[in-house]
Amino acid sequence: MSDAYHDPSNVTNPEHADHHIVTPLQYCMVFGALLIGTLVTVLAADIDLGVLNPVIALGIACTKAVIVILFFMHVKYQSKLIKMTVGAGFFTFIVLITMTLSDYMSRAWGLW
Amino acid sequence: MDNAVVVTHPHTHETAVHEEHHHVALPQHRHHFETEEQQREAGTFGMWLFLLTEIMFFGGLFFAYLLYRNWYYDAFVSASNQLNVTLGAINTVILIGSGFFMALGVWAAEVRKRSLLVLFLVLTTVLGFAFLGIKYVEYHEKWEKHHIPGEHFDISEFVNPPIDAKTGKASEKPLAPDMAQKTQVFFSLYFAMTGMHAVHMIIGIVLLFWLTWRAYYGEFSSGYVAPIENFGLYWHFVDIVWLFLFPLLYLINRHPLK
Amino acid sequence: MSTTSSTIINLPDQRTATLPKRNYLNNEHGLLSWLLTGDHKRIAILYLISITFFFFIGGVFAGLIRLELLTPQPDLMASDTYNKMFSMHGIVMIFLFLVPSVPATLGNFLIPIMLGTRDLAFPKINLLSWYLYLAGGTFTLAALIFGGVDTGWTFTTPLSTHYLNTNVVTAATAIFIAGFSSIFTGLNFIVTIHRMRAPGMTWFRMPLFVWAHYAASVLMVLGTPVLAITIVLVALERTIGIGVFDPTKGGDPLLFQHLFWFYSHPAVYIMILPGMGVISEIVSTFSRKRVFGYTAVAFSSVAIALFGFFVWAHHMFIMGVSNYSALVFSLLTMLVAVPSAIKIFNWAFTLQKGSITFETPMLYAFAFFGLFTIGGMTGVFLGALGMDIHLTETYFIVAHFHYVMVGGMLMAFLGGIHFWWPKMTGRMYPESFSKLSAVTSFIGFNLTFMPQFILGYLGMPRRYHAYPAEYQVLNVLSTAGATVLGVGFLLPLLYLTWSLRYGAIAGNNPWQATGLEWQIQSPPLTENFIETPIVDHEAYDYEWLAHKTQQEVTTVG
Missing domain, CATH: 1.20.5 (Single alpha-helices involved in coiled-coils or other helix-helix interfaces)
Incomplete structure (x- = not known):
């Protein structure tokens, strides 16, 4: 209702996004991905890869964090x-x- | 006329009518927001700004970790290997599960299913308690091993690691006493970081009780999902912190003698 | 100033003028209606009262410090007591006065009105932040009553964690809580500015006051939590002996300095930016001109906020940071001078060919120009690596930050309070008294702190309560100046209180200013606007105002 008289830069883009509902199926996929990520982290830690160990550990942690931020926290749709x-x-x-x-x-x- | 700035706009009157309508329609709508949409987005944005402060709050700790891990790598490895990976991994799974149920809870609120929402919130809470319970077991173990920083901190285990019964070799690389002292820095950070994380969990669980109670009485089953959604953001953020804490604290170097 | 040509004050006929029957002050009655209010204007008043209280507490400490320094010998108090005095002075003034001063009072009161909305985005969080402020203040007072704290406001480790037997943890708790109060204020402002602007209020139609607050709020939200965690670590180190900052356990005290100044340098901009916003409004109004280079001034606020995060280590040049890093930080520090200078020059160009009048707020603004410029320029001295080694930890640095904080921020705060007093209370302050106090505080201020520049340059270290006899003349001058300054600050308290009852009725727009806040009644209604305003003009558009006034006259006639 607000678009009729509101200033465009105020309520419409880029500060505005429609409410998006993420489906449970997507959540399940994210859940699965996070569990796999956890498993891989633990397994990778037991292998001696030298300097790559912390890189892999942080890489997986960052990926998991990004997934959580994008889907669980809905940032992809914000x-x-x-x-x-x-x-x-x-x-x-x-x-x-x-x-x-x-x-x-x-x-x-x-x-x- | 005193208070109107420019009153010539043709739509002004309609605005007032619409607002009246909103007042009647949705009791949770606050008077100072023009639209429901504006209120919801303001809430989400405010929550995210709060999470920014949380990023910086933990950021200080993560920097301290980064610095001392580089300075005292050997001590960090030995101390880290004193942590129980199994319990840590289980806790990670528990926390991911808790976040999963929280996300489902947001969905249940969005599609206005009251009983599902309550169920998911309860599951989130239960897993939160499970996490804290395991954390307590871990802390207790540290207490018994004298790995709590402070007066009673004991480095003997790091200077003279116990002999593994099967191999007959030391289970861990022995540290020089001055380096062994630095394990205290690791445990300081361990307790500061997981402690701060646990404090956030406890605050979250208190809020969960309140939200569950309100959800039970159907407050979030009429399309008003903002509190659930915003709390979800907080809960997921706490999860993310743990996603970093787990590899950084538990998995520094799990193969020193292999 | 008595002739009509030299003033723009445009008061209604005092014989017939009345205060609006319904306004935010008399909308509800009783103490509880204030303590449980969600109205941003009432919360601003609550803040104003509590901030004034803590300002005078901090002022008493300042007075005692100056009194002790009147003579070279330590005769008024023991050195421990003196340490507590300057520590409490710093803690109270910084965390309980300067950081919340303009944002929590004027910002709280004005930002929603300037944006054309009814309240801040989160009124309850706004009230919460006032209670957190009070809690922080209470803890500070508790630390004071239980024996004070003598770490200095910087909580330097390991001094604060291992060597002092005072109420460090209580004071740390106070700062932690007060920090969250300022986080919530900043958060509220950012959301309000993004999401609550009236129709037509685009980013570049916002008053510069709002821009400055936006930049300061970003600093509050991003900087304060780092202080919070640092303070938590200090408290943990003190209570249970963790080893993050403790060199005997392998910790690095410099890490504390890094984390502390990561907040506390941006905090300086949290303190000064809102003051700059006030000055922009005042300068425009009293020279009847749009602020010169509006966009540049707006972006310079954001630039100051951004650069603010890249310069903190200039507080640590002599602490043993790497020379290379110090060089980088020194160069970056110089960079901050650029946006600050942009502001000063743009204000100067605003004055050029303006119809300048010298009402009290304008006097304070002029004081700000002079004092802030001196403070800023000496900051460049201190940012230069070589000079800093000579000047740091001397009275030069004390004089420098007092020029910025007191000469800059406090003058801006007082200017703003006078400027918006008619809007907040509906009554004018007495013009002659207020001019006297503006001039008094300007003279007193310079007399207090100018000698301290010289003292510092001569090598008198800060934070000592005794000094060689050769410094006495300058110290006596400084103490005399502090007395004058004290009078200059007490006067407004007296006549502003007096004006609450006896001041002339101000009317809606006594300054003929253009801001949205001046187009509504004074004091405003609880809901600010009867109808949501539609903004169709830029900020500081005096032609729009003249046009509007003209139309009003024609419709009435």
Whole structure:
């Protein structure tokens, strides 16, 4: 009802998305994917892959997190605003990590 | 006329009529929102902003973990191998299951099935309790092994690892005493991170009781799903934190002597 | 200022003027109607009262500090007591006054009205954040009564975790709780600004006040939780002895500094950005011009918020961070000067060829320009690596951040309070007294803190209660200035209270300003607008206002 008089940039795109109902079947598939991910993480940890071990573990964890965010948390069907909000959170987290690490990594380089 | 800014717009009157209509139709609609849609989206957006703060809240801990894991890798490996992978994996599955039922609960609210919604919320709660129960068992084990940081922290097991009966070799790579001291950093982070996570679970379970009670009385069976949906976001976020905690704390290097 | 040509004050005829019969102040009665209110305007008033209370508590500590520093010898209090004084001063002023000052009072009151909506998105969370603020304040007072805390407001580890026997955990709890209060305020603002704007209120029609609050809210939401977890870790380390920051157990105290300043540097922008928003409104209104370079000023707020996350380690140059990293952080720090300068220059261009009048809010705004510029420029000194090593932990840094925080934010806060006082209460403050207090606080402020620049440059360290006799002249000047400054801050408390009953009736728009808030009655109705406004003009459009006023006259006539 609001579109008749509202300003377009206000309620319509990009801050607006229709309510989408995710079906139980999709949820079941996500559930299955998460369980497989857990299994693979545990199994992969027992194999010595050197430097790849943490990479694989984090890769699987990130994939699982993305799946949860997209489907369980409905972000796939949300407006651009919500997607950007989620992105902003991880961006700030990465700023925290990289900027702090810039100190820790270069500390051993010594004085000028 | 005092309060109107520009009153020439032809649709203004209709707006008022529509609002009246909404007031009558849906009791949960708050007066300061123009439309139901606006209220729902504001709620979701607000919840996501809150989750941003949660990302940064745990972010500080994850950074501390990253730093000390690089500094004291050997101590982190030995200490991590003291954790029980089986229990950790079971807990991961339990938590994923709990999140799954929560997601189904959101669906049940969306399709307005009251009894299904209550059932799923109860299942979510039960699995939440199961998670905390297993967590308690794990914490208790740490307590008995003197792996709780503080005055009674004991590093002897890391300096002189117990001998494995079958192979006759040390079950773990022995650490030099100064490195063994650093296992305390691992356990500090372990308790801080899983503790903060558990606190979030407990808050979530309290909220679940309240929501289940309201769902039982049919509050969320008339198309008003926002509280269920937003709580679902919180619950899934707590799950995601655990999805990272599990590999980072339990699975650093499970094959030191292989 | 008495002639009509030099003022824009446009009050209704006082013999016939009355306050609106129904408004948010008298809509409901009784204490409970205030304590359980969801109305953003009432919550703003609650905040205003509690913030003023804590401001004067913090002020008492400041006064005692200056009194102790009157003489080189430690004669008024013991060094422990002095440590507690400056710690409590810092904690109270930063967490209980500066961070919530403009957002929680003026922002709370004005943002919904400026956006043309009836309330913030989450009124109950808004009320909750006030209660959290009160809880935080109570814990602070408890820490104070049970013997104070002497870590400094920075809670430096391992000092705070291992060596001090004061109420660190109580104070930490206070800050944790107050932090959530500011998170909820910021969250509420962001959602309101995104989702509650009136029809036609596009992003670039919003007043700059709203833009500034948007940027500050983003900082609150993203920065504060990092402080929260840091504080939790400090408390855990103190109580059960975990080893995250403890060097004896392998922890790194610098990690605490990183995490602490990751919040506490952006916190500086949380404190100053809303003040900048206030100044934009005041400058435009009293020079009768659209803010020069509206878009640039709007984006400079966002840029300050963004850059704010990339510069924190400049607080740690002498703490042993890597030289290379320090270099990067130093360069990035210089970058923040750019958006700040954009604002100052754009305000200056707004003044150019404007019809400037010097009402009290404008005096405060001018004070802000001067003091904030000095504070900002000295910040560039401190951001430069070499200078910082000489100047940090001296009175230079104390003077620098007081120029920004008190000279900038407090002047903006007072300017804003005077500017919107007629809207909040429906009555005018006494113009002559308020001008006197603006001038008094400007003089007092400079007298207090200008000598501290010199003291710091000469090498007087901060946080000591005794000093060599050669510094006494400048310290006496500073203490004398603090006395004047104190008078300058007490005066508004007195005459603003007086004006609640005896002030002239202000009418809807005493300043002939363009903001939506000035187009409704003063004090506003509980629901702000009878009908949802439809915005068809940009912010600061004085021609639109003139046109509208003209039309009103014709319809009446």
